[in-house]
Ligand code: SF4
């Protein structure tokens with residue numbers, strides 16, 4: 001079983017290279033940021049090959065110690081044949097070129113899990129098992145999952161409300177196989193306004209499915225309604241009680257609760273950017289390069305795609321300069337710079353760009369402000385309650401780490 | 414804080430900076446908009462600069478234009494160029510045989526290949542003018558070989574300037590003498606200290622955002638309000654030095670820090686390209702040397718100190734800041 005755990009070096013720097021293999025998906029999730037999803041655009045093999053050739057032949061520009069080759073969609077496993085061909089080519093070329101990534105690479109997938117057990121996907125997993133990580137998205141209880149993660153209509157559109165059909169059963173049946181092949185892998189949950197009331201039961205439900213790490217975050221978009229922060233805080237406090245009273249904390253994590261959260265940040269020492277846009281590279285069907293997939297046109301509501309080059313001409317390094325000079329304070333309002341609970345307040349550069357008044361990545365969106373503050377209050381409650389419990393059980397604070405499993409998850413952009 | 418209002422009198426008003434005006438058909442600003450622009454400038458306490466086209470304006474504009482104190486920026490081929498405060502040469506050939514006047518600034522807009530070829534003509538012009546501003550119109554296309562050539566060209570001009578200063582003259586050539594005089598950033602200021610009123614009655618961050626026409630670069634975001642609504646610069650913080658991560662640490666004080674070129678090359682108005690930074694530093698470093706050389710001939714700008722540095726692009730040393 002442990003064969004299935006990838007042997008990827010976590011230490012040191014790592015490059016993420018993302019192939020947008022298809023914009024198609026079986027589902028029409030309501031919160032999906034891919035506003036321009038369509039079935040037509042799939043990554044042509046020649047484009048993928050050119051992108052790989054460009055990256056591997058410019059080793060001097062990609063000095064990171066290791067690489068994660070990411071495949072996203074839409075739903076990436078809809079293109080398993082193409083993916084298999086791409087991965088074979090990457091491996092052969094890294095070997096042929098004696099590339100420093102040859103022994104330090106991983107293929108990574110975020111899938112909706114629907115065709116996880118198909119023969120082709122399973123064969124692919126067996127073939128690449130040493131260098132593979134796969135995350136399946138399941139949103140929690142059936143009710144919560146089916147609220148957002150619904151099937152598309154036959155013609156490929158979002159269904160009418162009365163025709164909505166959830167995808168819970170189609171995913172959950174694959175969870176045992178996935179956890180067997182990738183034990184300990186967490187799942188990613190995204191919370192929007194309508195999901196708040198399901199948070200507690202969803203996290204507990206995921207634990208009951210055998211998932212020990214629940215990586216969860218609220219969406220960065222400006223979707224929050226009046227009173228959502230209060231409801232969110234209440235849910236998190238109920239969840240804190242359930243995790244502590246049920247003693248889940250010894251072996252399960254929920255990334256909403258983190259000790260590194262809710263303190264002021266130093267303007268100089270803690271001035272780094274949050275998200276990795278610009279340090280990653282994404283390529284789409286047209287052969288364009290992006291600083292992250294969120295900058296491709298299909299991910300943007302109001303702004304033009306941020307193209308930093310293409311597979312023919314390579315990367316225009318000038319277009320990376322903003323990302324590589326971007327720091328926390330320059331993009332933040334004074335309110336955020338002075339914020340007493342700023343630590344852990346995340347942002348997504350792509351959403352910042354999409355929401356900004358002008359086409360810039362230097363303007364941080366603060367749509368999650370009240371949600372972050374609510375999370376901080378619940379998080380304080382969680383740790384105070386947990387440490388007091390451990391203390392009453394005779395476990396000193398210094399010893400607590402041995403008794404509490406901690407989440408290493410960093411909010412994604 | 415806004416201090417200057419640039420008024421483009423016509424769609425074909427001359428460029429006086431890095432961009433090339435892509436508009437070729439004349440469209441005058443309406444008399445009403447011109448009056449409203451002047452009124453706006455007066456109420457906001459702005460200094461007005463009119464930017465002229467190559468052709469003469471109809472007589473009825475004269476009185477309106479003269480109703481407020483202003484400066485005139487004119488292309489060298491405007492029939493009334495002798496009234497200009499700033500004369501723009503859009504072609505170096507216009508400089509041949511031109512009769513220069515005292516107290517007038519001259520702008521030469523020139524691409525790199527012409528610049529390299531006409532270095533002697535430019536060196537000779539330094540002597541004939543009190544202030545010559547050379548503006549390179551294709552900075553973004555400089556390659557390593559061009560950087561080397563440019564270094565040599567600056568060296569030639571620097572020697573010429575040293576000789577003239579030793580003779581007791583004090584001509585100014587922006588690329589080499591501006592940095593010697595400056596103790597803080599003195600950049601173009603588009604969107605911050607100056608704003609442009611175009612013939613369509615709208616404000617723009619700078620004329621380039623009206624007179625050039627690239628889709629990727631020009632976005633409605635760079636419209637900065639209208640005569641009816643007043644000036645509204647979107648994401649206005651980005652035009653301030655403290656919001657430019659590279660420039661705020663840089664001491665190429667004379668650099669234009671061209672926000673349009675920034676947008677064109679890096680997509681961000683506050684982030685310069687490698688080429689803009691290297692060109693500015695290729696100018697900064699000989700300015701330092703020139704200052705020292707002039708001092709060999711006598712006391713000169715005694716308070717000024719320009720440090721020796723070993724980089725040409727601040728981006729390369731950003732980790733040290
Ligand atoms: S968004 Fe709100 S919570 Fe986050 S740092 Fe800014 S002020 Fe603080």
Ligand code: SF4
Nearest residue numbers: 660663668685690693
């Ligand atoms: S040289 Fe570069 S960093 Fe310095 S002011 Fe000019 S554009 Fe900015």
